[in-house]
Amino acid sequence: MAWTLAARAASLNPSVIREILKVTERPGIISLAGGLPSPKTFPVDAFARASATVLRRDGEAALQYAASEGHRPLREAVATLLPWEVDPDRVLITTGSQQGLDLIGKVLVDAGSRVLVETPTYLGALQAFGPQEPEFVPVACDERGVLPGELASAAGDGAGRARFLYVLPSFQNPTGRLMDDVRREEVVATAAELGLPLVEDNPYGELWYDTPTPAPLAARHPEGVLYLGSFSKVLAPGLRLGYLVAPPEVYPKLLQAKQAADLHTPGFNQRMVHEVIADGFLDRHVPTIRALYRQQKDAMLAALEREFAGLDVAWTRPQGGMFLWLRLPPGADSLELLDAAVEVGVAFVPGAAFFAGEPDPRTLRLSYVTSTVGQIDTAIARLADLVRDRGDRVGD
Amino acid sequence: MAWTLAARAASLNPSVIREILKVTERPGIISLAGGLPSPKTFPVDAFARASATVLRRDGEAALQYAASEGHRPLREAVATLLPWEVDPDRVLITTGSQQGLDLIGKVLVDAGSRVLVETPTYLGALQAFGPQEPEFVPVACDERGVLPGELASAAGDGAGRARFLYVLPSFQNPTGRLMDDVRREEVVATAAELGLPLVEDNPYGELWYDTPTPAPLAARHPEGVLYLGSFSKVLAPGLRLGYLVAPPEVYPKLLQAKQAADLHTPGFNQRMVHEVIADGFLDRHVPTIRALYRQQKDAMLAALEREFAGLDVAWTRPQGGMFLWLRLPPGADSLELLDAAVEVGVAFVPGAAFFAGEPDPRTLRLSYVTSTVGQIDTAIARLADLVRDRGDRVGD
DSSP states (O other), X not given: OOOOOOGGXXXXXXXXXXXXXXXXXXXXXXXXXXXXXXXXXXXXXXXXHHHHHHHHHXXXXXXXXXXXXXXXXXXXXXXXXXXXXXXXXXXXXXXXXXXXXXXXXXXXXXXXXXXXXXXXXXXXXXXXXXXXXXXXXXXXXXXXXXXXXXXXXXXXXGGGOOSEEEEOOSSOTTTOOOOOHHHHHHHHHHHHHHTOOEEEEOSSTTOXXXXXXXXXXXXXXXXXXXXXXXXXXXXXXXXXXXXXXOOXXXXXXXXXXXXXXXXXXXXXXXXXXXXXXXXXXXXHHHHHHHHHXXXXXXHHHHHHHHHSTTSXXXXXXXXXXXXXXXXOOTTOOHHHHHHHHHHTTEEOEEGGGGOSSSOOTTEEEEEOSSSOHHHHHHHHHHHHHHHHHHHHHHXX | OOOOOOGGGGGOOOOHHHHHHHHHTSTTOXXXXXXXXOGGGOOHHHXXXXXXXXXXXXXXXXXXXXXXXXXXXXXXXXHHHSSSOOOGGGEEEESHHHHHHHHHHHHHOOTTOEEEEESSOOHHHHHHHGGGOOEEEEEOEETTEEOGGGHHHHHOOGGGOOSEEEEOOBSOTTTOOBOOHHHHHHHHHHHHHHTOOEEEEOSSTTOBSSSOOOOOHHHHOGGGEEEEEESTTTTOGXXXXXXXXXXXXXXXXXXXXXXXXXXXXXXXXXXXXXXXXXXXXXXXXXXXXXXXHHHHHHHHHHHHHHHSTTSOOEEOOOSBSSEEEEEOOTTOOHHHHHXXXXXXXXXXXXXXXXXXXXXXXXXXXXEOSSSOHHHHHHHHHHHHHHHHHHHHHHHO
């Protein structure tokens, strides 16, 4: 039988992370590789009550086909949660925010379209936009995120002008870095001046440790920003519930792409989440996640400072989120380190997967939220031993 | 702000059916327009028990990120349910079978690729494949479905050869027609001879009234058929659970497209459905749906025979499923009839939306599963009055 694949199928390849995660399923491996939130934070009992209520009260409606826009009360709740004035008619409920990225690719990206991304950037966005065959243009970043001065030349001009800049300003995956208030103002002002649309992905914004996250880019320029939010990190990812807030020029096409993609996000899940959050639950629940993740982050930073002292290794000090980004000494390669680390029972994600352009082979991503403090201590000590051994060999 | 849409966004337009369904929300309208299953058939109590069990027993796992392929026990259960030997490794769980169509479009359709469809065909498939900008080629059909003799010329040859024939052989949406065993054999043999892949969509196959549905095309030629199944019509659509069974040449790319599209189908929903069906529930439940829908179909056929006698109107006599297809007298136009019908409180879907090529303006689709028998009687009598009045005026 002659199956002929679409040209874009060549760009559909197994995710590096996915392959690494298979390794981490081996018994005894301490995984700092995953992008998973801690299951300790999942409000299982609240979901059990909510699902019973929804099925008892609205069972037939919850199990029937539903509107492609999403469950109206949930759209209203999302609009209320967000820290700027949002019209619920501009909220589109998605099957996780990964689907939001897929819909944005379909509606805004032609083959060859220029799409600006951070350096490094979220791998899942590269995968979601990839099938539309854009030309990814990496924009230089510092520890506060995108450098505004780089945007004009990266965006280009005329017909080849970039369709948008994809940016994850709060506790970025993979670096954990935060774009501060000043940088946000600069990026928004520069983008507005250039007429460059922004796609702002904000799954981690609520997971700040000590200081509330600065207002989203979308709050500063709602007409110029397509905003993606998610319940995956503040409630649980297994229900696959995210949302888009889209300007009126783009919303109707995103809605139609959504309808073609899966008709609508499961109505039962939308009603469950609405039931859980309706009484202000997130105001009580999210602080418990912040406290847990801060404690985990402190444990990893302490281990890094203890074990990596004098090894010429640098790392970020996240103010929120789930990830920390580490840079090995000159000449090191995190892919090689991973092979050695797996031998001693430790896994992480090499940084190379997160670069749209030339990768920095010295970088790697560590997640600190799913391991115990004991596991973190053990894993970091083992990694430091490997880096030290390697440094000694290089010095021989 | 300069939002530039992708070229394919021009093909993303509001569904005709969607617009009609808005009309049907007006109070007092009897809608024969929807494609919704009867909510009376939803096993609300079984879902309530299953959700409680899943959250109590496996809460953290059910709420965590999960495998893109789907929940392994559900994939195994799907393989067991299907009436041919299916390897669970070839089963991909999708967020409704609409998502299966979206993934197939991404993996198999380039801009300009020839895609064969029935006449008429399922509108949702046209919408799902549409963003990839195929050239749809309608294949002539009779009351038993696709005419095998038409396939060779429709499929074309060389580089322009059709990527696949999309076919819904059992109680088709919109016509309700059934491809019988002989025709299935002919279509499969012809497709195999031509090297023409088949995409078989089978949401309604279990909803037969008197005689079990003939074996799927996929059962006759597993390597040449991409099969789509769904729990929407045998359990409930609001959980958005469907599945693909794909040949090994295509499966890995579909899986990667799935991962990019929404990472995975909600794990909680997959576990709930697995819990519901694990003990043979469908064997007890589906016969109650068949019995209800047969009774509804009988009521509509009786009303049609009573009210439309002598009006030169033809209709299908479904042996399963949810729909019946009606053809008005020569010169009539179902779009005009709809305007008049809405005035008297009745809605249906004009057939034109379901044609990839030249539409037949005399056709329309009636759903008989969500209205009461009294509503069906009233609605059919009103439609007959309109057709009679119109015929009288034409005769004047």
